Amino acid sequence: MRLLASRGRCQVWHRHLGCIALRNNLRVSRHWPSYSTSHHHHHDPSIKKTRNIGIIAHIDAGKTTTTERMLYYSGFTRRIGDVDDGSTVTDFLPAERARGITIQSAAVTFHWPPLHEGSAPKDGDPRSHTPHTINLIDTPGHADFTFEVLRSLRILDGAVCILDGVAGVEAQTEKVWSQANNYSIPRIIFVNKLDRDGAAFERTIKEIGSRLHGWPAVCQIPWWEGGKGRFTGVGDAINLSALKWKEGGDGKRIQTFDLTELAQEDTSLYSELLKARGALVETLCEFDEHLLETWLACNDDSLAVPAQAIRDSLRRCVLDGSGRLIPVFAGASFRNIGVQPLMDAVDDLLPNPTERPDPEISIGNQKGSLSDLLQGKLSITPNKSVSKRPASPLSLVAQVEGCALAFKVVNDPRRGVLVYIRVYSGSIKRNSALWNTNLHVTERAQRLLQMQASDAIEISHISAGQIGVIAGLKHARTGDTLVSYPGVNPKLGPPAPLNTLQLRPIDVPPPVFFAAIEPHSLTEEKNVADILVLLLREDPSLHVNVDEESGQMLLSGMGELHLEIARDRLVNDFKAKATMGNIEISYRECILGTGTTLHRIVFDREVAGKKGKAGCQAHIEPLHDVLPETEHTTHLDGNVITIRLPESSYDVDGVPILPPDLSFITLRTALVNGAKAALARGPRRGFPLHASHVTIMFDPSTDYFGNDSSAAALSSAARLAVQAALKEGFENGNIGLMEPVMNVVISCDEASLGAIVHDLSSARGGHVLSLDNDSSEESTSDLPAIDTSRIYAPPDLFASSSGADRDGPGQQRQVTARVPLKEMVGYLKHLRSLTGGRGTFIMSVDRFERLSRPREKAL
Numbered sequence: 097m098r099l100l101a102s103r104g105r106c107q108v109w110h111r112h113l114g115c116i117a118l119r120n121n122l123r124v125s126r127h128w129p130s131y132s133t134s135h136h137h138h139h140d141p142s143i144k145k146t147r148n149i150g151i152i153a154h155i156d157a158g159k160t161t162t163t164e165r166m167l168y169y170s171g172f173t174r175r176i177g178d179v180d181d182g183s184t185v186t187d188f189l190p191a192e193r194a195r196g197i198t199i200q201s202a203a204v205t206f207h208w209p210p211l212h213e214g215s216a217p218k219d220g221d222p223r224s225h226t227p228h229t230i231n232l233i234d235t236p237g238h239a240d241f242t243f244e245v246l247r248s249l250r251i252l253d254g255a256v257c258i259l260d261g262v263a264g265v266e267a268q269t270e271k272v273w274s275q276a277n278n279y280s281i282p283r284i285i286f287v288n289k290l291d292r293d294g295a296a297f298e299r300t301i302k303e304i305g306s307r308l309h310g311w312p313a314v315c316q317i318p319w320w321e322g323g324k325g326r327f328t329g330v331g332d333a334i335n336l337s338a339l340k341w342k343e344g345g346d347g348k349r350i351q352t353f354d355l356t357e358l359a360q361e362d363t364s365l366y367s368e369l370l371k372a373r374g375a376l377v378e379t380l381c382e383f384d385e386h387l388l389e390t391w392l393a394c395n396d397d398s399l400a401v402p403a404q405a406i407r408d409s410l411r412r413c414v415l416d417g418s419g420r421l422i423p424v425f426a427g428a429s430f431r432n433i434g435v436q437p438l439m440d441a442v443d444d445l446l447p448n449p450t451e452r453p454d455p456e457i458s459i460g461n462q463k464g465s466l467s468d469l470l471q472g473k474l475s476i477t478p479n480k481s482v483s484k485r486p487a488s489p490l491s492l493v494a495q496v497e498g499c500a501l502a503f504k505v506v507n508d509p510r511r512g513v514l515v516y517i518r519v520y521s522g523s524i525k526r527n528s529a530l531w532n533t534n535l536h537v538t539e540r541a542q543r544l545l546q547m548q549a550s551d552a553i554e555i556s557h558i559s560a561g562q563i564g565v566i567a568g569l570k571h572a573r574t575g576d577t578l579v580s581y582p583g584v585n586p587k588l589g590p591p592a593p594l595n596t597l598q599l600r601p602i603d604v605p606p607p608v609f610f611a612a613i614e615p616h617s618l619t620e621e622k623n624v625a626d627i628l629v630l631l632l633r634e635d636p637s638l639h640v641n642v643d644e645e646s647g648q649m650l651l652s653g654m655g656e657l658h659l660e661i662a663r664d665r666l667v668n669d670f671k672a673k674a675t676m677g678n679i680e681i682s683y684r685e686c687i688l689g690t691g692t693t694l695h696r697i698v699f700d701r702e703v704a705g706k707k708g709k710a711g712c713q714a715h716i717e718p719l720h721d722v723l724p725e726t727e728h729t730t731h732l733d734g735n736v737i738t739i740r741l742p743e744s745s746y747d748v749d750g751v752p753i754l755p756p757d758l759s760f761i762t763l764r765t766a767l768v769n770g771a772k773a774a775l776a777r778g779p780r781r782g783f784p785l786h787a788s789h790v791t792i793m794f795d796p797s798t799d800y801f802g803n804d805s806s807a808a809a810l811s812s813a814a815r816l817a818v819q820a821a822l823k824e825g826f827e828n829g830n831i832g833l834m835e836p837v838m839n840v841v842i843s844c845d846e847a848s849l850g851a852i853v854h855d856l857s858s859a860r861g862g863h864v865l866s867l868d869n870d871s872s873e874e875s876t877s878d879l880p881a882i883d884t885s886r887i888y889a890p891p892d893l894f895a896s897s898s899g900a901d902r903d904g905p906g907q908q909r910q911v912t913a914r915v916p917l918k919e920m921v922g923y924l925k926h927l928r929s930l931t932g933g934r935g936t937f938i939m940s941v942d943r944f945e946r947l948s949r950p951r952e953k954a955l
């Protein structure tokens with residue numbers, strides 16, 4: 097943004113208005129240069145102008161409102177959508193519209209500045225003078241969807257964190273912030289809602305220091321009319337100018353004032369802006385030697401430091417993703433104030449995909465980075481016990497054409513199932529065969545799309561660093577890794593261990609609530625089951641368990657809201673004729689002693705018209721130690737399953753000798769699936785098993801019956817054998833019950849602290865772990881505490897009336913406790929009454945604990 101010569105001239109952000117209608121007409125047919133049909137294997141030059149970013153925030157901070165403005169100013173939409181009347185583009189699921197909150201992270205692509213408005217880049221121009229492709233991934237803000245946030249975080253290259261300028265830094269923000277620290281995601285902050293009564297910019301800036309443990313680099317300060325009135329714009333400490341938005345307009349007209357103009361227009365903002373510039377340069381000098389040199393070359397005059405030098409310095413500081421230095425911007429997106437400069441900051445300060453560290457992978461039992469793997473630096477000689485022909489690592493990986501992570505599955509009413517992918521290496525081409533390393537199936541990518549919320553454009557390939565959609569896949573789920581490997585055997589995939597390659601694997605937290613799903617009639621059962629499969633592909637943190645005998649379907653998930661929304665999806669969006677029962681806590685069962693008997697089963701029955709016969713033996717015991725995952729040992733929902741063959745079934749190198757038609761992977765998958773089904777329902781109360789170690793012994797000489805031993809027969813044998821072992825445990829009184837215990841973080845003011853702590857420890861059986869501000873286990877920052885008195889922020893207007901004075905009874909406190917989930921049901925209401933409506937809390941599963949006798953009785 098350039099300073100204008102004439103005083104307070106009105107400017108439309110990014111040059112002119114005239115081309116907007118035209119742009120909207122043309123955008124589908126021509127303006128996707130970055131997705132042309134060429135066959136690059138290396139990075140497309142356009143990748144440098146790509147930003148894969150997300151917006152993270154506490155619920156209601158204004159993510160959706162801000163996103164809508166971004167889409168509008170980029171020319172993507174022609175009118176401003178409104179969260180409150182349910183017409184927004186990104187919150188497009190009916191269930192989301194009804195609730196006005198974001199549940200599903202949809203990705204939308206737009207350009208900033210708009211394609212027609214870029215000028216040819218000149219040296220020294222900010223990046224934001226040329227159009228960038230912004231892939232915006234909308235992340236949910238509710239605590240129940242933390243897992244969904246994690247899932248989106250891992251594919252982001254950068255993030256904008258939106259804070260509510262009245263509420264400041266909230267518990268959920270802290271949590272997502274520390275998760276973003278774990279993924280080293282470069283971030284900037286937008287302090288929103290500065291138009292509201294009680295908005296406290298200064299207090300919020302200090303909280304960024306004290307609660308997010310980063311140094312706020314205040315890039316903009318709020319402009320209140322006449323120093324106290326309406327919020328009307330911002331002072332820009334980077335460009336030494338002030339921006340004023342026309343009241344009540346769509347926000348496209350912005351008046352720009354340079355320093356001289358500002359001195360006449362508003363002296364108090366003028367003098368504050370000079371302070372802000374000084375503080376910004378000073379802060380940056382502490383982090384960045386380059387800027388320090390520039391500053392010294394400017395004779396220590398912070399006003400003389402060129403704006404571009406400051407932008408470059410901010411960018412260097414942000415790029416490491418440590419969150420040590422945090423650029424802060426200001427605005428009120430609902431009033432259309434501050435959004436365009438925020439988008440400039442996305443172009444200017446956040447990284448392109450090539451500037452990000454290499455993604456982590458796991459392959460076989462190893463962890464490493466993708467480029468190490470692709471450059472042959474990981475020693476991935478195929479495991480001896482799986483294959484006898486060790487290929488050289490380089491020749492093995494040379495054939496990998498593309499590698500992508502499916503980060504979102506959405507059922508689109510018109511286009512069917514859409515799988516959103518982020519490509520990490522090479523490219524994914526239309527019609528290529530993709531090996532799914534999680535499900536071990538091959539699927540063809542018949543159609544590739546670039547999504548614009550509810551519009552789509554067909555493309556021929558998606559290259560490294562880009563985000564796109566594969567339409568028509570039948571199996572791929574959220575979180576699966578897809579590998580394009582020409583000439584791959586569709587059944588077996590690429591040679592081991594490449595067939596196990598996983599990008600940025602994350603742990604799915606255990607579900608702690610469940611509800612029964614009752615189809616309205618027998619004939620509806622299949623339809624309901626099919627819809628549930630789709631729901632699970634969308635959201636792998638949902639689980640379905642169908643009881644083999646009764647046919648009852650149980651849906652489980654991470655929170656009450658999580659299940660309520662699943663019900664909405666099921667009944668309202670998918671029109672399933674089914675009812676969901678009460679939402680209940682999902683307890684666990686555990687085995688208390690080691691069984692004595694080996695339970696040998698020979699399954700011999702027709703399965704779907706085909707003869708099936710297979711056998712195995714099973715044994716179950718409590719899980720004491722952490723067992724490493726190997727090709728014989730599978731971790732599953734808190735349990736461990738080990739597959740054993742008799743010694744005579746291994747050759748001298750330890751490679752299993754199996755009948756020619758049976759591969760070890762097929763055998764293992766079938767047996768594990770059987771055991772999984774048995775462990776899903778315990779013998780005592782029907783709750784899933786937890787912390788148990790199942791061993792399944794399979795002897796090919798007695799348990800294998802040629803073609804009759806199909807995968808289905810092997811699974812059934814394993815299921816029956818494990819069930820027999822569980823039944824024995826139950827008959828011997830060896831099955832205990834466990835309950836989910838939550839890690840709870842409560843934010844409240846000093847005055848209600850006592851009542852909250854008392855209630856937690858006496859009435860709720862909780863265990864208070866800490867009471868202060870920043871020692872919760874979750875603020876995992878290794879960053880040193882920050883002396884907030886050293887942080888610059890412009891003084892708040894309404895400091896006294898807004899309770900910004902945080903000493904005394906209004907001071908914010910944080911309680912961390914471990915509490916049984918059962919005691920936390922309905923807690924929000926209680927907390928509100930204890931705190932006069934101001935307290936908030938977040939919680940996550942800490943672990944499952946054995947129920948005490950009295951608690952067991954009360955069940």
Ligand SMILES: Nc1nc2c(ncn2[C@@H]2O[C@H](COP(=O)(O)OP(=O)(O)OP(=O)(O)O)[C@@H](O)[C@H]2O)c(=O)[nH]1
Pocket residue numbers: 153154155156157158159160161162179180196197198236237238288289290291292427428429430431
């Ligand atoms: N006064 C004021 N209200 C705002 C501003 N931005 C958003 N709001 C209002 O705050 C509420 C929440 O905004 P959303 O955009 O839905 O917030 P969100 O963060 O997307 O919320 P979730 O999708 O539920 O996580 C809505 O009623 C908005 O109109 C603002 O700048 N000023």
